[in-house]
Amino acid sequence: MRFASLGSGSQGNALIVDAGETRVLLDCGFSSREAAARLARLGMAPDELTAIVVTHEHGDHVGGVFAFARRHRLTVYLTHGTHAAAPRGSAPLPECRLIEGHTPFAIGSLQVQPFPVPHDAREPVQFAFSDGVRRLGVLTDTGTITPHIVDTLRVCDGLVLECNHDHALLAASRYPASLRRRIGGRFGHLENEQAAALLRQIDTGRLQHVLAAHLSQENNRPELAARALASALGCSEDWIGVADQDGGFDWRQLR
Numbered sequence: 001m002r003f004a005s006l007g008s009g010s011q012g013n014a015l016i017v018d019a020g021e022t023r024v025l026l027d028c029g030f031s032s033r034e035a036a037a038r039l040a041r042l043g044m045a046p047d048e049l050t051a052i053v054v055t056h057e058h059g060d061h062v063g064g065v066f067a068f069a070r071r072h073r074l075t076v077y078l079t080h081g082t083h084a085a086a087p088r089g090s091a092p093l094p095e096c097r098l099i100e101g102h103t104p105f106a107i108g109s110l111q112v113q114p115f116p117v118p119h120d121a122r123e124p125v126q127f128a129f130s131d132g133v134r135r136l137g138v139l140t141d142t143g144t145i146t147p148h149i150v151d152t153l154r155v156c157d158g159l160v161l162e163c164n165h166d167h168a169l170l171a172a173s174r175y176p177a178s179l180r181r182r183i184g185g186r187f188g189h190l191e192n193e194q195a196a197a198l199l200r201q202i203d204t205g206r207l208q209h210v211l212a213a214h215l216s217q218e219n220n221r222p223e224l225a226a227r228a229l230a231s232a233l234g235c236s237e238d239w240i241g242v243a244d245q246d247g248g249f250d251w252r253q254l255r
């Protein structure tokens with residue numbers, strides 16, 4: 001199993017999980033053309049994808065999902081709440097499968113385990129993916145770390161973890177107070193130290209890759225996110241990958 005990011009941050013997110021014959025796109029916050037160009041950069045074409053899985057209805061995650069799914073005839077998996085709240089425009093919806101936030105499901109050879117997260121959306125979830133051997137956890141867009149999140153991500157081989165902001169940079173930012181409160185609140189986004197705290201609560205012995213994701217371009221810096229996660233893991237900062245808005249990150253293999 002391998003995974004890569006097409007881009008990550010408040011301007012758009014998409015991640016691809018490749019289990020050989022099954023290839024799932026997680027969110028698509030980019031236009032169809034942009035998503036295809038970013039896939040091409042990873043050596044993949046849209047018609048090689050099996051399905052799209054969606055976390056929640058915010059534009060940086062769902063913005064390009066329906067158009068891309070229609071164009072490439074992909075089934076979209078999403079919760080009832082995300083389905084109800086997602087902006088859909090006037091074009092007919094692609095085929096959608098409604099999922100429950102606590103019920104694992106299969107797409108081809110991939111086992112997909114959704115888990116609810118506290119975030120200011122209708123019914124947001126995040127996901128862990130497994131090919132039966134390796135397990136990848138993805139956690140972005142959560143305001144706090146719940147015991148259920150810790151349980152779900154307790155044993156993973158790879159982890160993509162939101163490091164949205166640095167507490168001090170957010171406090172000093174030019175954002176209005178209400179926006180700062182929303183981002184830093186219990187239904188907002190994870191701060192570097194909260195992400196590090198998750199790593200201190202899980203079994204990290206099997207982790208082959210840890211990537212910081214969904215970094216704010218205003219209120220964080222890659223080196224701060226890497227430092228926080230490295231200190232929790234007791235590893236070198238170089239070992240931590242950092243996803244960026246334009247480049248995402250290249251393929252990571254789970255062996």
Ligand SMILES: [Zn+2]
Pocket residue numbers: 009010013058060061141214
């Ligand atoms: Zn987001």
Ligand SMILES: [Zn+2]
Pocket residue numbers: 056058119121141
């Ligand atoms: Zn969001």
